[in-house]
Amino acid sequence: METDPTAAPPSLLELTAYLLSRVGKTARGRLAERLAADGLRLFHLAMLAALADFGPHTQRDLARRLGLDPSDLAKAADQLAAAGHLDRTRDPADRRRLTLTLTTAGRTRLAELTAEAEAVQAELLAPLDAAERVQLHALLLRLYGGSGNGN
Amino acid sequence: METDPTAAPPSLLELTAYLLSRVGKTARGRLAERLAADGLRLFHLAMLAALADFGPHTQRDLARRLGLDPSDLAKAADQLAAAGHLDRTRDPADRRRLTLTLTTAGRTRLAELTAEAEAVQAELLAPLDAAERVQLHALLLRLYGGSGNGN
DNA sequence: AATAATCGTGGGTGTGGACCCACTATAGGG
DNA sequence: CCCTATAGTGGGTCCACACCCACGATTATT
Numbered sequence: 001m002e003t004d005p006t007a008a009p010p011s012l013l014e015l016t017a018y019l020l021s022r023v024g025k026t027a028r029g030r031l032a033e034r035l036a037a038d039g040l041r042l043f044h045l046a047m048l049a050a051l052a053d054f055g056p057h058t059q060r061d062l063a064r065r066l067g068l069d070p071s072d073l074a075k076a077a078d079q080l081a082a083a084g085h086l087d088r089t090r091d092p093a094d095r096r097r098l099t100l101t102l103t104t105a106g107r108t109r110l111a112e113l114t115a116e117a118e119a120v121q122a123e124l125l126a127p128l129d130a131a132e133r134v135q136l137h138a139l140l141l142r143l144y145g146g147s148g149n150g151n
Numbered sequence: 152m153e154t155d156p157t158a159a160p161p162s163l164l165e166l167t168a169y170l171l172s173r174v175g176k177t178a179r180g181r182l183a184e185r186l187a188a189d190g191l192r193l194f195h196l197a198m199l200a201a202l203a204d205f206g207p208h209t210q211r212d213l214a215r216r217l218g219l220d221p222s223d224l225a226k227a228a229d230q231l232a233a234a235g236h237l238d239r240t241r242d243p244a245d246r247r248r249l250t251l252t253l254t255t256a257g258r259t260r261l262a263e264l265t266a267e268a269e270a271v272q273a274e275l276l277a278p279l280d281a282a283e284r285v286q287l288h289a290l291l292l293r294l295y296g297g298s299g300n301g302n
Numbered sequence: 303a304a305t306a307a308t309c310g311t312g313g314g315t316g317t318g319g320a321c322c323c324a325c326t327a328t329a330g331g332g
Numbered sequence: 333c334c335c336t337a338t339a340g341t342g343g344g345t346c347c348a349c350a351c352c353c354a355c356g357a358t359t360a361t362t
Contacts, residue, residue, distance in 0.1 A: 016272055017268060018268070019295055020179075050160040070339080070340070071323095071340080094329070094338090098339080124171070125168075142278045211310080
C-alpha cells in the first residue's frame, strides 16, 4: 500500500481547502446524479425549498435569494410549473410580476427529494458516527455563514 | 434579519450534503481563482504535488494517479514543461514513454503555490479556531477516504 | 516479419454553469 | 402623454470539465 499507484499526493491532502473542494465535489456530484434521475437539478430543489420555507416569491425575488440569474430561473420555473410543482400567477397589483407558489404536489415532491438527498447524505457520511456528523454540520455551517453566504 | 431576502432556505442548510457541496464549491472557486492569476489550474498544482511527493512518473501513471484523462494530462504537461516546471524525457528503455520530472524551478513554484493555497485556506477557515480546523480536517479526511478516494 | 498492444497527442464532443443582451409588457414619475 | 425603469423571457455566449476517438511511434507477441 505504500506503493499504491492511485494514491493522492499527501501534500495536497494536508490542505483543508483541497479536501473541502474534493469532498464537496463528490457530494455535489452524488446529489446531482440522484436528482438527474428525476430530471431535476440542484437549483430545482433549492427553488422548491425556498418556496416552502419562505412562501411565495416573485421570480425576481427568488432569483435574488438563490443567487441565480433571473433568466435562468425563469427557465427552471417553466419546468417546475409544467410538472405541476408550482403555480405561476400574474400579480394583479403589478401585472409585470409573476408570483411563484408551491402546489401541494410540489410540497410532496419536495419531501421526496429531501428524502433522497438524505439517503445520499447517509452514504457520504457513512464513515462518521452520529456525534461526528453533528460536529461536521456545525463546522460547515460556520464556514458557510463566514463567507459568501449571500451567494 | 428575519426577513433577509437573500437568506438561503433553512431546510437546505439542514442538509450536511448541501452544505458540503456549497462550501466545497466556494473553496474550489477561491483556489481556482488564485491559481488562475498565475495561469494555472487546480490540476497543475496536483501534478506538481504528485511529482514532488512520489517522484517522477510517466504521463500514463500520473494520469492514473490523479484520475485525469491521459490526453488532458498531456496538454497540461505541455504547459508545465513550457514554463520550465518539469522536464519531459523520453524513457530510453521504452521510447514510447515520457517521464515527467519536477525541476528545481518547479519545486520552487510548488512551494509558492502551496503558500497561496494556504492563504486562501486561511480566509476560508477564518471563522474557526485552531482546534476546530484540526477537527474539520480530520473529519474531511475520513470522508475522503470513505468514498471515491481513487478519483 | 507480421500482428497486436501500448504511450502520447491532436482534435474533437457533450454537458453544466454563469452570464448577458435585446425585447415585450407593464408601471411610475414628471 | 412621454420617458424611464422594471419583470420576465428567449436566445444566445463563454468557460471548465470530462470524455473519447484516431493516429503515429514504439514495443511485445507469436
